[in-house]
Amino acid sequence: MRKRPLSWALLVVSSLLAAFGVWAGEASALWQKAVSVCLSCIGIG
Amino acid sequence: MERGRRRIQIFSLLLANSYWLFPWKDRIFQGWTKRICFPGLNCYSCPAAAFSCPLGGLQNAIAGIRPAFAVHQLHFGAYVLGTIGIFGSLMGRIPCGWFCPFGYLQEWLYRIPVRKFSLPRIFRWGPYLFLLFFVVLLPLFVVDVVGFGSAWFCKFVCPAGTLEAGLPLLAMEPGLRRLAGMLFFSKLAVLFAILAGCVVTNRFFCRTICPLGALFGLFNRVSLLRLRFDSDRCVQCSACRRICPVDISFFDGTDSINSGACIRCMRCYTICPAGAVSIDLYDVRDHTVQEEKGGS
Numbered sequence: 352m353r354k355r356p357l358s359w360a361l362l363v364v365s366s367l368l369a370a371f372g373v374w375a376g377e378a379s380a381l382w383q384k385a386v387s388v389c390l391s392c393i394g395i396g
Numbered sequence: 397m398e399r400g401r402r403r404i405q406i407f408s409l410l411l412a413n414s415y416w417l418f419p420w421k422d423r424i425f426q427g428w429t430k431r432i433c434f435p436g437l438n439c440y441s442c443p444a445a446a447f448s449c450p451l452g453g454l455q456n457a458i459a460g461i462r463p464a465f466a467v468h469q470l471h472f473g474a475y476v477l478g479t480i481g482i483f484g485s486l487m488g489r490i491p492c493g494w495f496c497p498f499g500y501l502q503e504w505l506y507r508i509p510v511r512k513f514s515l516p517r518i519f520r521w522g523p524y525l526f527l528l529f530f531v532v533l534l535p536l537f538v539v540d541v542v543g544f545g546s547a548w549f550c551k552f553v554c555p556a557g558t559l560e561a562g563l564p565l566l567a568m569e570p571g572l573r574r575l576a577g578m579l580f581f582s583k584l585a586v587l588f589a590i591l592a593g594c595v596v597t598n599r600f601f602c603r604t605i606c607p608l609g610a611l612f613g614l615f616n617r618v619s620l621l622r623l624r625f626d627s628d629r630c631v632q633c634s635a636c637r638r639i640c641p642v643d644i645s646f647f648d649g650t651d652s653i654n655s656g657a658c659i660r661c662m663r664c665y666t667i668c669p670a671g672a673v674s675i676d677l678y679d680v681r682d683h684t685v686q687e688e689k690g691g692s
Contacts, residue, residue, distance in 0.1 A: 358485055358620045365481025372475020377457065378431040380471060384456050385430040385440040385448040386423075388572075391550045392441045392452060392557035393565055394580035395572065 397666045401494055405503075408436065408495040411446070413560075418443035419568075433479040436496030437608055439554070441561035443568070450476050451531065451554070451608045455547035459535040462543030480608075484615030488622070488654070492602060492609050493661035498556045502601055503641070505594040513596050514643055515603055520657050522603070523610035526553070531607045549607060551579070558587040598641040602659060613656030622676045623665065625653040629672035636664035636673065647672075 372378060390396025412434045415425035424443050434447035457473035464471035483491055492499055506512075530549040539545045550557055562580065566573050593600035602609050616622075625646050637645045641661060646653040653664075653673070665673045 355618075355620060357618050361481060361485035361615070361618060362620070365478045365485055367478070368474045368481060369478025371470075372473075372478055375470045375474065377471050377473070377475035380457075380460075381433075381448050381453045381475065382428070382431045384453065385445075386426040388424060388565060389439075389441040389452065389547075389550065389557070389561070391547045392439050392554065393562035393572070394551075394558055394583035395562075395575045395577075396551075 397662055401661060404494050405497075405500040409497045409500055412436065412438040412497050413442060413444035414446045415444045433476055434495075435480075435483045435491035437498040437554075437556045437606065438496075439557040439561040441557065441565070443561070443564050445560070449556075450480055452547060452550050452557075454480075455531055455535050455549055458532060459539075459545030459547055461536065462539060462545075466543065480611050481615075484612050484619060486620050488616040488619035488660055489609060489612040489656075489658060490621065490660045491612055492606075493659040496608075497560075498606075499599065499602060499659070502594045502599050505591060506598045506641075508595045510595060512598070515597055515600075519604045523606050523613070526605050527607035527610040552583065553586060553605065554583075555587040555590045555601065558583045598643075599659065603642055603657065609659070610656070613658075616656050616658055616660075617652070617654045620677065623653045623658070623660070623662075624674045624676040626672045626674070629670045631670045631672075633669065635667045635669065639663045639667050 415427075418424065424441060425446055427446065429446050430440060430448050432447050433450040433453060435450070437451060438445060438447065438449055440447070440449045440452055453476040454473050457471055457476060461472055526549065530553060534548040535545040537545070538548075558580075562583065566576060566580075590601050590605070593604070597603070627647075630647050632647060634647060636647055637643075640663065642657050642659055644651045644653075644655050644658050644664075646655070646664075651657070662675070665675060
């Protein structure tokens with residue numbers, strides 16, 4: 352941890368953001384989007 | 397190292413698209429792994445996709461911010477941004493050079509023996525503009541009456557969606573084929589234009605359009621894993637410049653070796669005859685890396 356404090360700080364902040372997202376239900380919301388066909392992605396909707 | 401990178405690219409391609417039961421099922425994969433963002437451009441509507449696309453996830457989160465906040469849900473893309481940040485702060489754009497299935501496809505297309513072209517440097521702004529407008533601003537501000545935006549990049553540009561999801565799904569589903577209209581054919585035209593670009597210019601899509609690469613690129617200068625250039629050892633042979641797939645020129649001081657455009661394929665590290673390029677992993681000393689390079 353003695354070098355690159357900014358890199359470590361970004362890693363910690365990113366991990367906290369991801370953990371917050373899971374807590375807030377974003378991973379489940381992502382799953383709901385990802386398990387049905389995305390009409391925008393395939394050029395229909 | 398290049399052989400190892402190829403193997404990892406093939407493994408990543410197969411891992412990202414590891415659901416091979418799709419021809420016998422009437423739905424795309426619905427397992428728990430789709431809660432995880434794959435570190436590369438791989439459409440989650442691809443019938444074989446086993447993971448989620450971070451770019452699609454981010455756009456949908458941004459497009460749904462207003463309705464989510466209206467019902468007191470704190471959904472603003474923290475999960476996807478955090479996942480991208482974890483990969484980025486650890487290794488910068490290594491996902492682009494080593495894991496991304498669409499990046500691997502581009503490298504194959506560039507092997508087609510036709511006349512090749514280099515890109516003017518101004519095109520390096522392209523991915524940042526696509527990130528700003530198509531991923532953030534348009535999904536956030538162009539909304540319908542209930543406040544939902546659209547995933548603009550997925551809808552109008554994304555070649556991975558058309559190639560991996562649009563074409564196979566339309567081939568398998570007659571019902572979807574009947575719905576294909578102008579939007580689909582315009583996306584098809586965009587796909588072919590991008591693929592043609594990739595044949596004549598190395599990593600054309602990464603260098604001119606890819607917003608995911610732009611996001612990872614923001615971390616190149618601050619990631620734990622970085623490249624280091626020792627100008628005292630450099631013999632100015634320009635081998636690194638000639639082998640670089642994204643035309644970065646650090647040996648003459650034009651670019652930083654940790655430029656946001658670098659996809660970290662490590663070809664410069666492998667080819668440098670003077671050992672002027674080293675991998676710098678926070679407290680690994682330079683000579684240790686050089687010894688490993690000599691021993692491999």
